[in-house]
Amino acid sequence: MAEELRNLFNQQFINELSNKIKAEQASFNKDQFQALIYNESWNELALKQRVRHITSCLHQTIALDYTEVLEVLKKVAPSFQGGLTGIIFPDYVEVYGLDHWEESMEALQYFTQLSTSEFAVRPFVVKDQSRMMKQFLLWSMHPNEHVRRLASEGSRPRLPWGIALSSLKQDPSPVIPILENLKKDPSHYVRKSVANNLNDISKDHPELVLDIAQKWYGEHELTNWIIKKGIRTLMKKGNQQALELFGFAGNSHLKVEDLLVTKTIHIGDTISFSFGLKSTDEKPTKLRIEYEINFVKANGKQSAKLFKITETVIQPGEKKIYTKKHSFNDLTTRKHYPGEHSLSIFVNGEMKVTEEFVVVQ
Template sequence: MAPPLKDQFGPAVVERIADTLPVDRDSFIAACLSGFADLELMARARHVADVMHTHLDPDPAVAVQQVHTAIGTERLPGMSAFFYNPHSAFIGAYGLPAFDASMAAMYDLTKVFTAEFCVRPFLQEDPRTMDHLRAWAGDPDEHVRRLVSEGTRPRLPWAQRLPGFIADPQPVIELLDLLKDDGSDYVLRSVGNNLNDISKDHPELAVEVASRWSPGRAALIRRGLRTLIKDGDPAALAVLGYAPNPATAHADLPTEIAIGDTLPLAVELRGHGKVLLDIAVHFVKANGTTSRKIFKGGEVDLAGTAVIRRTISFAQHSTRRHYPGPHRVEALINGRTQELGVVQVRPTPVSPA
């Protein structure tokens, strides 16, 4: 089993940070390591940022400049870049009174790590932040351009949500419009993720934006509408050229399987047109109710018949437990549900002693 992520940000990293800041090294390290072992990754960063605050200059502009000076110029690979996570946390928590210094620090920070977390308090508190992001959308550095999209995601994982943009994402969409033809796939993935965030609160608006961006940007639109597509939203599917009723589906399901087995599926499709097939299984829970989980099936440009094969595991995992009972199986054809049948799942056979 891989070690916890927090272990990659351990005491040795704290010591390296102390070496880059104008602080009393021993006092700084001791304060950082007090209670450090019990904290998770992001909490460790916030804790070190709080210690920075008590050990750096009391003037916010000077303190931000001290943190800025400690930021290198080379982007570290993988988790090594989380060396700068406390720097980000410091700017986000204590940099607002020093707006200009913080913007300059974030500009360089995002080149070597990311400023997507620390820019968010500024987006909520200071409207001037959007002026900087509009300018950065045309920056030569792809990491800076990505910050424009990733930092404004209304529901960015690991980060505080942006209630203003959840309520009204129009300012964000104006930024995404500047980036929708970016030459970097790295940036475009972020643009798609941002639109997908927006779709969770404003599905009709997300579809409207995707329609305006179509045709010619299929990969971007597919990423941006992926939650709606998974949910079978007809309008989202139509943007990508999927008709409502292009095919019918049939599958010969086994009568029963045991927990620990796999469920083999061979779904025969009949019809014409672009078909996006997903498989839905209604898993029985411990209390006897069911919960639907959707599995990707496949895509086909159908001209008559085609068979798409898939296997679904009923093995026990810590993240998904299986229980005996009838499990309903459905095909989702361009978002439209069609019953395939019911499979009886029985307990795992007990081996004789």
């Protein structure tokens, strides 16, 4: 995925960016800019390295004061609206705007509405967390959904591809008022960010997030959606308080039977498995059914990954049959290795049964 994304920053993009800047600023040295871009390491640069390299080359060739550069970039940025390439503009703010707080905040608010400023705001949190949290609070009440999302996404302690905010990992309490403002947000885009923020926090402070979930649950159906997605890691870990909040409780009357798993497969093949699930309870039971595979890693050790099958209801005396497949094709996010693996079935957070199988080259 990262390989595909970095290729968005290609010659066509560089040409378009150069021409747009030149049209707004006649003194811009377009030829020098492109000469600096295509150095000997350009083809090897990863996604974020390409973005930062472009930012640096632009700074070297535009020959304007920071605030003057912002005015040029604001005119150019709408041409790249809605795509990942638009992150080049907030990246310039991230690198060169830390000593120009007010101008940078206004620019980040503007650029995020065209792409996203979620990565660019994080050095500002590191520089002055208290001041940035006040800005996030203001943004959380902004009429534009992209700006409101920035308030949540920018304050996530563990934002993927963004620098970790160690102080917020240790003490996430400054983030909570921001999320409070957004817990009933009408935008799915914003709600998803709020849920991801809660999920980040749950990895270091599970009790805090569970307390928030208990407090928020039932306020609004939109809030309930946020909570369920926000405690997903806790649910995957079998946290009973998290599971019980959504009615996935009680396992003694649930029995998994006849787990059948393909015993040997090659890398690139698909494993098949099936099992039955029976309830002996006297009332209907909500079910959260998952399977876990212990994958062999390059070092020979195992690493478990949990996958959701379904959420459903089983009636008294009912038996449900499930048949599933799982591909062992190599992915950019997971490479497979030969060795002894295992597959386990989880019901409402509890492992019910396990079978081993072998993966070969």
